[in-house]
Amino acid sequence: MAVPLYQAKAEFFRTLGHPARIRVLELLSERDHAVHELLDGIDIEPSNLSQQLAVLRRAGLVEQRREGGQVLYSVSVPEVRDLLLSARVIIRGVLADRVELRDELATAAAAGRSR
Amino acid sequence: MAVPLYQAKAEFFRTLGHPARIRVLELLSERDHAVHELLDGIDIEPSNLSQQLAVLRRAGLVEQRREGGQVLYSVSVPEVRDLLLSARVIIRGVLADRVELRDELATAAAAGRSR
DNA sequence: CGCGCACTTACGCAATTCTTCAAGTCGTAC
DNA sequence: GTACGACTTGAAGAATTGCGTAAGTGCGCG
Structure with missing residues (x-):
């Protein structure tokens, strides 16, 4: 097509x-x-x-x-159900990454301050 | 959460x-x-x-x-790839349904005219 | 250094989408 | 029949999103 x-x-x-x-x-x-x-x-x-x-x-x-x-x-x-599920997986992944990143930044900032 | x-x-x-x-x-x-x-x-x-x-x-x-x-x-x-694939499946389904519907309507209309 | 290429950001306007209020339809019950 | 509950539709304003032009950044090279 x-x-x-x-x-x-x-x-x-x-x-x-x-x-x-x-x-x-x-x-x-x-x-x-x-x-x-x-x-x-x-x-x-x-x-x-x-x-x-x-x-x-x-x-x-x-x-x-x-x-x-x-x-x-x-x-x-019916496949929409599956789609929503895989979306959930992806989102968890993305959100987890963001949290890690945020934590790293926070840690780095704390280290910076203490030095 | x-x-x-x-x-x-x-x-x-x-x-x-x-x-x-x-x-x-x-x-x-x-x-x-x-x-x-x-x-x-x-x-x-x-x-x-x-x-x-x-x-x-x-x-x-x-x-x-x-x-x-x-x-x-x-x-x-990487899971995004899977998501795009399942989306394709769903869309094909939905589009196919629409074509059927359109065909039905066209047929019904033709039948109406011929009667 | 200064130029050019590859890309990104700013910004303003157009187009789309969201939300709400008011009015309308359709069945059911009185 | 009319009153009511359950929904839907229409229309208008607010909020987002999209897109082009123009200006900027960063690198590599002569």
Whole structure:
């Protein structure tokens, strides 16, 4: 395909690039949730959540269905769960590196002062 | 840790949410590249590339080192390669779904017209 | 030293994304 | 039918991000 695939990738990652949307995907990868349930676990306004859900829907990552008086959401691409997990690993690595660096700097600074 | 991990995740994904940055990571996961080499493969202005590299550096995903008259970059977190691969899988899935949906709609529309 | 190459930083403007408020839809229950 | 709860949509302003031009840094070489 001559179409820029890395463009699609960037778009995909951008849709993951929001705390509320990450939170939604994490909750939904445990089990399906109604909107008001999501709302209990994510501290934002209903309308805002709805907008973020719309973003995820447009990206094709979640699906909605009506059931009784409420709307249920589910992840439509199961691999997302794996992705979130590997992201967690990477982030731990990066954060750990940063802590080490910070500690080194702190130690060096202390050594400098004491000398 | 009481610190919102999903916040860090969102930030992480946002740094991946740019075509040039994706491109850089893909090129760097093949082998280390000098900036001017990256420039050959990425059609943007030097200063722009530099900015994107700075973003990746701040996120701790790449490292730079000077060698001769040029600056070499390398990925500092090897797992990124895996992440890009699983992203590709997911995207293929999502895009395929969309094509199906589009086809269905087209078929339905055609059926509607012919009736 | 001084020039040029390879790259980076500053800065201002355009474009995108986020957030909130207000209004609207859809089903259910009274 | 109308009132209410559960959501969604629209629109507008604030906040971020992206990009180009221009200016700067650092090195190696004649």
